[in-house]
Amino acid sequence: MKKAYFAILSLLIAYSSQAQFESNKQMFLAPDIKEVISSHKTVAIIPLKASIYYKKMPKGMDAEMVKNEEKKMGDDMQSGMYTFLLRKLDKYSVGFQEPDRTNILLSKVNFSEKKNELLPEELCKILNVDAVIIANYSWSKTGSEAGAIAKAVIFGGIGGGVASGTLTMQIYEAKEGKLLWRFTKEMNEGAFSSANELMERMMRKVSRNFPYEKD
DSSP states (O other): OHHHHHHHHHHHHHHHHHHHHHTOEEEEEOTTHHHHHTTOOEEEEOOOEEEEEESSOOTTOOHHHHHHHHHHHHHHHHHHHHHHHHHTGGGBSSEEOOHHHHHHHHHTTTHHHHTTTOOHHHHHHHHTOSEEEEEEEEEEEOSOHHHHHHHHHHTTSOOOOSEEEEEEEEEEETTTOOEEEEEEEEEEEOTTOOHHHHHHHHHHHHGGGOTTBOO
16 A cells, blocks of 8 residues: 555656656747738748767767767757648748758758858848748756666656756847747656657647747
8 A cells, every 4th residue: 555655656746847847948039029920931940959968978879979869869850840830830820941952952051060150141041031940959868768667667658757858949030130039948858759759749838839820
């Protein structure tokens, strides 16, 4: 009886901690955002800048491998964001440029080497869009997958978080590169999360505050 009580108590604490962590969000809206975006037709999603941090570097992994993982995660999350927005296109007042087109156009200006030198308005001009979404994702490993899997078994499929992530999305307009909207959200990541699954969860939170949603 006591074991069952403590198991239920632990589960409730885990839920409470995760809910509290995932409620952390910050948002900024430019005062004239509605007026500015009323003329927007097309928005491009820049490949996400992903940062991966390990408390302890996994065996067999080095800095170059982490860099490659960051690149892959950023590309996968760009694709995941586009897929989410495309599915709900009828709810938005703009269209979104296909990532393949975005990335090809960016490759022509050597974006991978110059990403820190190009201003938002320059990116809009290169891509011929009205605004760009520039997002960063910071991922930090906080626990072991073995421990999360064990919790999933004990609690009937509910695993603990093995990592924490912070997504920051920003929308800049084309004329002056003005910041129109900024949204920051923190979330836990489970043992079985992929970049696309994580972006799906993130975007469900973001979509409630997305400025291009129709009234």
